[in-house]
Amino acid sequence: MTTTTRIERHHYDVVVIGAGGAGLRAAIEARLAGKKTAIISKSLFGKAHTVMAEGGAAAAMGNVNPRDSWQVHFRDTMRGGKFLNNFRMAELHAKESPQRIWELETYGALFDRTKDGKISQRNFGGHEYPRLAHVGDRTGLELIRTLQQKIVSLQQEDKAEFGDYEARIKVFSETTITELLLDGDRVAGAFGYYRESGEFVLFETPAVVLATGGVGRSYKVTSNSWEYTGDGHALALRAGATLINMEFLQFHPTGMVWPPSVKGILVTESVRGDGGVLKNSDGKRFMFDYVPDVFRKQYAETEEEADRWYTDPDNNRRPPELLPRDEVARAINSEVKAGRGTPAGGVYLDIASRLPAEEIRRRLPSMYHQFKELADVDITKEPMEVGPTCHYVMGGVEVDPDSGAAAGHVRGLFAAGEVSGGMHGSNRLGGNSLSDLLVFGKRAGGHAASYTDTLASRPKVAVPAVEAAVETALAPLQRDTGESPYTLQQDLQAVMGDLVGIIRREGELADALVRLAELRERVAKVSASGGRRYNPGWHLALDLRNMLVVSECTAKAALERRESRGGHTREDHPTMDPQWRRVNLVCSLEGDTVQLTRKPLPKMRSELITLFDRAELAKYLTDEELAEFDALAEKES
Amino acid sequence: MAERNSPAAGDAAAKRQFRIWRGDDTGGDLQDYMVEVNEGEVVLDVIHRLQATDAPDLACRWNCKAGKCGSCSMEINGKPRLACMTRMSTFEEDETVTVTPLRTFPVIRDLVTDVSFNYEKARETPAFAPPADVAPGDYRMQQVDVERSQEFRKCIECFLCQNVCHVIRDHEENKPAFSGPRFFIRAAELDMHPLDARTDRKQYAQSEMGLGYCNITKCCTEVCPEHIKITDNGIIPMKERVVDRRYDPLVWLGSKIFRRGETPQSSVTSARAAGPAARPNLDGVHSHAGGSHDPQAEAQAQSGVNWHREVPHPTAPAVDERGKLPLTELTFDRAAAPSPFGDDVTFPLPPEHLNFAHPEQDKH
CATH class of the missing domain: 3.90.700.10 (Succinate dehydrogenase/fumarate reductase flavoprotein, catalytic domain)
Known part of the structure; x- marks a missing residue:
């Protein structure tokens, strides 16, 4: 195929996929580190799903109740996640979220105030003290607009210095990435299309930050927007990274x-x-x-x-x-x-x-x-x-808690926000998602920037991989015998909503896997009518592949985990099982098939586990773990 | 889902006539569709149904479908609306619903337009300038002070106000010099921000953003889905204070002596509209000569003469860089000449602006 000649090419140090809270915060950090940064936004700039967050951003600033501290916030987060959280992420999140909120004020954010002029904080389910910084019921909008305007302000600085707004940070709006390209085990680029023209675009970059949000569009009833098709989850899987905790989805009754x-x-x-x-x-x-x-x-x-x-x-x-x-x-x-x-x-x-x-x-x-x-x-x-109603996915890309680097066998891939997993364990507390975006967005952006400094040579994009990506992307337009992408999406939503919904049973989950396998055959033959310019049918046809593989992960993990915990309820195993708390279910892709493995949870450091009462821990830990805790407590007293 | 019907509706779903503009930058036309409409649906639901049935490649932007993201802006029966907020029940049963793309921006395809104009103007608007001597975490502001700017920060950037503004609707030539209502309220928001370090927001809005083109027809306020009082609370206060500064010789002298932009309060409007801290209430009418909502002034007017009233200084019209009013009769939006008192002046004038002393009362 000779189409590669028509592909627009760009070179960046860091490419951030996703323009919600996490993506924008990551991009700001990469640009502040001096890296040439691209932001890829599936919609227009500033429309991301972050705008839907109403409650607020949780941060233990202690403005309303001075007894609040990071330790209390950490405890609340672990409790909410039923102790399945990655403890290090919960710790970093509790420690760093106040600075991230205060930083927003220097970008121009205007939160509601207390009487003495500080940021007001409100009560919310699961938080021991009033903790959510808020702006009425539109906190998410304030957050996205503030970060958007900070990026504009950085562009104005670049304009003053280089004469070009886009010299060091550029937003590619209405652009969808369909494939990550590798050089060996290193990220080398990202391939996608412009919605407006349907033309292809190739970003050559050694570092990619995924910040694509969740997976809700695979469900019939969801509060999520059309963009939430699990793109980042699927891109990570195909690039050799792993997903954890995919069985945990938050539903609102x-x-x-x-x-x-x-x-x-x-x-x-x-x-x-x-x-x-x-x-x-x-x-x-x-x-x-x-x-x-x-x-x-x-x-x-x-x-x-x-x-x-x-x-x-x-x-x-x-x-x-x-x-x-x-x-x-x-x-x-x-x-x-x-x-x-x-x-x-x-x-x-x-x-x-x-x-x-x-x-x-x-x-x-x-x-x-x-x-x-x-x-x-x-x-x-x-x-x-x-x-x-499907609301939020706790599971996501398995990451290193400090850097946001994806686990598995790929380097140069980072993830932050809803697309990453581990922070919220089996259930997310309200208010923790907005602060999660800021804390781990900054971390992922910063570490992606420093990762590029460690490279001796720039990874190269292989031409055949680009040609393959072009072919995959054009395939639905060139077929005219397949089914409509809208029909296939409805069928997928029916399977997930009816069989892998809020209450799960072994037989239904097994049935779901059979049906998903059938859908996989049909999705492989999907056809989209019309041309390449702003064609939503074609775009949906390409998204379906991602929705399908992520749904398979959820169904497989839900079948495997024989207990009920947080966002995973098994009618046939209705109680929490301390043995299962020690296990994360990890999904990876081998060829086309989703592989599921068990991986032990990292063990909480002693100064963190002793923040809890024994009586509370007894509800979650095994006897063996409790004995260890007792020995620890004895040594300290 | 599409086949289902609410039990409350009782009967089968009705087919309704839709006319949707299909095409791209090379041209296009309105196409007719008969499409099923169920009770309780909005226009965006019907467009989604069309995509899933007759028109899979019908281009349309949307995201949240709850009136919070401002993506699905389009013109429905000629009115700029959010499709997710336009209920089908607001139309007559037999009414044809005509859906067209936003007219002020170039069409990309079908209902999708190129709104990059707005992002360019956003870049040209100077960003928040943090105070140099306040560390993160030490920002202290009162709720009453942040609320003024918060009203403008409700903006969901649907760009309906930009689309409806007659300065640029059908006037491509005004686009380079005119930022539009969305960015006037951005300037107002920063002007009213208690800790913004820049002091020239108003002057900048006048000299660089084309604030003078606006002749306050309030169309932007009418279409705002967030019900932001764009004109009353954003544009008019900006205009008044710009006028004070630009044409008052005392103020001009003062601004040479003091810091530029930090104007001493010397004119009739600045007493009520000097800085955010000095203004008691933004809900009231905020016009030079509109109705008064100031109880003290009302009381004074009732009891006789307001001797403390400062005489308004004559103000020159806001002209463009060629020194001309930004209007010609050919492009003006009405047949006759505009009111010499300005469009925002209503009669009778509020009493505290009049210095008439009643002879009977004078005797006492």
């Missing part, structure tokens, strides 16, 4: 499933806290049938008692709608699977018949306005249709 205009948007738990009840299509308030024995004592058995709780919580037991998230999700899942769901595959969340309209508007103003404006749904008049 009550995302809207209908109408389509708000599908995936989360309905806050306070709707249930304020009296909202869950009903199936028979109109039955079904949660009473799903109270597990361990919770029996704390939860009401009759509707009358449950209803009295809202006004008299001291003398009555809680309504079962307020069971933990995974229990509620399990119950919704069971009702839908038993055929008692709504046509859209959810259940009814009814607050309209429970409180006067005025009261609903007063207590839930943003919920009321959001649904009224986006969907013309009046939650004071009609019940909502809700179901579990």
Whole structure:
């Protein structure tokens, strides 16, 4: 093939794939280290999914409660992740996030303030003290805009010095990378296309930082945008890196499933806290049938008692709608699977018949306005249709905690943000993702820059690899016999949503793997109509390959892990197993097939593990580990 | 999902008539589609359905589908809107929905336009200048002071305000000299930032960003999906203070003696609009001669004469670099001449701006 002559070529020291919080922070760091840096953005600059984060960025600054410290934040993070976190990442994150937040103020960020003029911090689930720096409910937007404007300011400095805004840092917007190119085991380049023209582009670079976010588009109901197709996960796998913890996905039990205009948007738990009840299509308030024995004592058995709780919580037991998230999700899942769901595959969340309209508007103003404006749904008049929604993936590229360098057999590849794994263990605390982006974005960018200094020679891109990448990218356009990419995506979403969703069973997971193998055959023959210029069908056809391989990782790891922990719930293994806490499941690619291996978790340093009470550790650790802890405690006393 | 229907809807999904502009920079036309529409859907849902059925290569930008990212800007029945925020229920059952790309920017393909103009203007707007003597972690600001800038930082950069602005809509020739509402509020945001070290934001907006082209028709405010008061809270305060500085000889003298841009409060507007700290409330009307929301001034006016009122200095029109008003009759947006008092002046004028002393009261 002679098409290589038409490929635009660029040379950079560091190429950052992804323009969300982690990618932009990494790029800033690489540019500050003096490296010529490219940012590849799948959408326009400043539109990344980071804008969706509402709550805030967790950092133990102690502005609201001075007793807060990195140690407390570290403990909260480990607890939230059910002790499966990479302890070193949790430690670095807790220690460094305050500096990363303060740094944003020097870039122009304007957080909400305390009375004495410091950054205000709010309470959030799982955080012991008020800890989330925030700007109303648009913290993610503030973060992305601040980083975007910092990059512009660096470009203005370069313009003053070199006469060119893009002398040392350039944003390639609406550009998608389809392949990483290697020279032996070293990263040599990244190949992709411009959405606008469909022309190909080759970045020759010794260092690549992946910051591509998550995988939610593989699910039917998700709060994620179209970009979330697991590109970084798949690029890393194909380049020889490994993924860990891919079985852990965060689902919210009550995302809207209908109408389509708000599908995936989360309905806050306070709707249930304020009296909202869950009903199936028979109109039955079904949660009473799903109270597990361990919770029996704390939860009401009759509707009358449950209803009295809202006004008299001291003398009555809680309504079962307020069971933990995974229990509620399990119950919704069971009702839908038993055929008692709504046509859209959810259940009814009814607050309209429970409180006067005025009261609903007063207590839930943003919920009321959001649904009224986006969907013309009046939650004071009609019940909502809700179901579990895919929200965040804890798993991702296995990295060195300090540098963000990808594990496996590839050098020059780094990862930060949602695409990396380990930091959040089996479950992420709200607010920890924004600070994660900043802490590990900076680290990955800085280490990618210093990695390029260690190279004696620049890795070279091999011509046949480029030709192969061109051929793969053009294939869907040249076939006209295959299926539509939209159909294939719907089928993939159905498999993942129905069989590898929030509640998992061995038989269904095995079934999912069979169906994914069938889908792999069909995706290999996908065809896209139309030309190369801004053709979303073609783009989806290319993304499908990534979604598929990442889904296989999730399904395989979910089948393997025979316990329930955080974002992985197995109905056939409903409890946490201390033996499984010592194991990470690692995915790699051999040829075309996903390989799964077990790898022991790194052991927490003694000064960190002694931050916890023995009673708490006893819930997570094996007897053997507890004995070690006791010996340690004795030595210290 | 597409075949499903809400139980609340009851009946089968209806087919609706859509006209969508298809084409690229070489030309194109409106194409008709009959497409299924279900209850509760927005225009973006319908476009997605079209992509999955009749038009798999229909180009359209979108990301969050929740009104937070500003990607799906387009013109729906001629109005600049976010497709994810435009509910199908706002149209009549038999109404044809016409969807076209943003008109102010060059078309790439179908509904996707080249918005790089905005990113160029962003680069030309000087960035936040951190104070040299404040270390990270030592920034102290009051909530009331940051809120002014926070209003402008709500901007999701959908560029609908840029698209609707008549200075550049159909006026390609104005684009080099005009940054547009999005970047006027960026300048205002930095001007009002309690710790920004630059002091020439307003002058810069006037001399380099083309603030003078704006004649306050408020179209930008009308289309803003974030409901930012672009004109009232951003552009008008910037304009007033620019005018003070540029044409007041006292201020000019003062700026030579003091630091450039740090103006002593000497004119009628600067008493209310000098710096962020001096301004009590931005919610009120903020015009030279618009209605007054100042209770003290109102009270004074009620009781007689406001002797402390400073006489407004005459202001020259904001002209472009050729020394001309940035308008000609040919390109002006109305048939007759503009009001000699300016478009933002409404009558009657607020009483505290008038120095009439009632003869009866004078006797006391």
